[in-house]
Amino acid sequence: VAFSPRISGDPLTALSGSRDNTIRLWHIDHGAVLNRWQAHTERVWDLAFSPDGRRVVTGSSDNTLIVWDVPSGTPLVTLNGHTDLVQSVAFSPDGRTIASGGRDNTVRWWDAETGRLLDTMTAHKSYVNSVAFSPNGNLIASGSLDQDVMLWDPAQNTVRQLMGHN
Numbered sequence: 001v002a003f004s005p006r007i008s009g010d011p012l013t014a015l016s017g018s019r020d021n022t023i024r025l026w027h028i029d030h031g032a033v034l035n036r037w038q039a040h041t042e043r044v045w046d047l048a049f050s051p052d053g054r055r056v057v058t059g060s061s062d063n064t065l066i067v068w069d070v071p072s073g074t075p076l077v078t079l080n081g082h083t084d085l086v087q088s089v090a091f092s093p094d095g096r097t098i099a100s101g102g103r104d105n106t107v108r109w110w111d112a113e114t115g116r117l118l119d120t121m122t123a124h125k126s127y128v129n130s131v132a133f134s135p136n137g138n139l140i141a142s143g144s145l146d147q148d149v150m151l152w153d154p155a156q157n158t159v160r161q162l163m164g165h166n
Contacts, residue, residue, distance in 0.1 A: 002047055023037050089103055096112055102127070
C-alpha cells in the first residue's frame with residue numbers, strides 16, 4: 001500500500017497491490033475504487049508512487065517491475081532482470097531512477113523512463129526485502145534476511161555494510 005503525494009486540488013488516494021495480480025487506486029475520503037488494473041501475471045508484492053504522483057512502479061512474483069501512468073492506468077515500461085520475485089521497489093527523490101530488491105539476493109538500479117538496467121548490487125547473502133533511497137538520492141539502502149543493511153552508492157560503486165540485527 002502507498003499513499004499518493006498530495007497534489008493541490010487532487011483527492012487523497014492510495015494504491016494497493018494484491019495476490020490477485022491487480023493494483024487498485026482508492027479514493028480515501030469515499031473508500032471507492034477509482035481504478036483497477038490487471039497488473040502482473042503473478043502476485044504484486046510492492047508498489048511506490050513517483051514523487052510527482054503521476055507514475056507508480058510495481059514489483060511482482062513474475063520477476064518484473066512495471067512503471068504505470070496513474071491517470072490513465074496504462075503500463076509505460078516493463079523492467080526485466082530479476083531472476084526471482086521482486087519484493088521491494090522505490091523511486092528516487094527526483095523520480096528519474098528506481099531501486100528494486102528481490103529474492104534473487106540482488107538490488108537493482110533502473111532508469112525510470114526507459115526501463116534500462118543501470119547496475120546491480122550483489123552484496124547480500126539472502127532475500128532483499130526492502131529498498132529505499134536517501135533523501136538526496138545518492139544512496140540506496142537495502143535490508144535482507146541475511147540481517148544486514150547495505151548502503152550502496154551506485155555512482156561511486158561502493159557498498160557499506162551495517163551490521164547489528166540478529
